[in-house]
Amino acid sequence: MTDQRRRGFLKGMLGAGVAGFALGSGIVPLRVQAATAPDASDWPQKAFKTPGVDATIAELYGMEATESDQITMDLPTIAQNGAVVPVTVETTLPNVTGIALLVAKNPNALAASFEIPEGTLPFVSNRLKMAETTDVVAVVISDGKAYKATQNVKVTVGGCGG
Amino acid sequence: MASSIRVRAVESGGVTSLKALVRHPMDSGFVKDSAGNVIPAHFIQVLTVSHNGKDVFVAQWGPAVSKDPFLECRFKGAKKGDELTISWIDNEGESDSTTATIA
Structure with a gap:
């Protein structure tokens, strides 16, 4: 459990770093999803x-x-x-x-x-x-x-x- | 960055009651700003509550859910001290996740 949280935290930090870099370099920032982001693909659009x-x-x-x-x-x-x-x-x-x-x-x-x-x-x-x-x-x-x-x-x- | 999700989960008599408040604009896409421009739709599409890696509640939301949405649900099978994960993703691909301990 602790290890999982650590993993999430590390990913979060990595994500923040990437977004920060993208912003800083003027590249359109990619949306960085959290490791546990739910899947919206089966959202009933119609x-x-x-x-x-x-x-x-x-x-x-x-x-x-x-x-x-x-x-x-x-x-x-x-x-x-x-x-x-x-x-x-x-x-x-x-x-x-x-x-x-x-x-x-x-x-x-x-x-x-x-x-x-x-x-x-x-x-x-x-x-x-x-x-x-x-x-x-x-x-x-x-x-x-x-x-x-x-x-x-x-x-x-x-x-x-x- | 502070989490956009505030959660309170209490176990009593085998039933866990979860209340969650998410900070999100939930723009419907029907509202215009003061300059007359339509504010594009921006709303949470899916919110999940999971316990031990299993989804115990899945909410699919449309833009008719109020700004800063509130949700309450109840489920069995969890005990005090267990951890819950609450996550959401919106129609622009933004997402957030938090964990809460059942009291």
Whole structure:
């Protein structure tokens, strides 16, 4: 463990050195990734570019979601600031492998998608931006099937102004 | 350089609760600056939490996640003193990583 950390530290130092050299010599600095940088290649590009809730669910999971009352959503009914709306999702559905959060009226509905490996509880809390009063949809993948729950948020100040 | 990630992980009754706060602009690509120029999209795409080399939580984020994103998740199988690694990468290829000890 200690050795691994040392390795990471050394790589970090090396990276900083290379970036510094590139900057100093006027070469466009290459982005130096940390040794443990996650892989963004399987990021669902298309799903994040799809407007509309149902189309996004179809794009992301390739199926339709059915309503479920076993998904608990905790979010404000009135958000004073649409740029920071805390959303918490929890479910009693079994064998959950994924949770997604969608904001119906945002330009692209999908806000976040979470992978829930075995041993991780089907719980997530995240803060989202929303432009206007909208439905927020939580999608849960349980036993390979998609379930969803919807709750409306009244936004008094939109989140698109940054 | 200070890490962009602040983490707090607490184990209680076999369940570890992790709260992470990442410093990142999360620009959506829809916002214009005061001169009317569009601020290009710049947001974290993937954030992972790993324990003993195994991912216990993977978040794929779009630009609709708030600036300086906050995340909370819970998982089983870790104990006090264990180390967690939290890493992210954004759409411009920048990344950061930090480790935290479960309290």
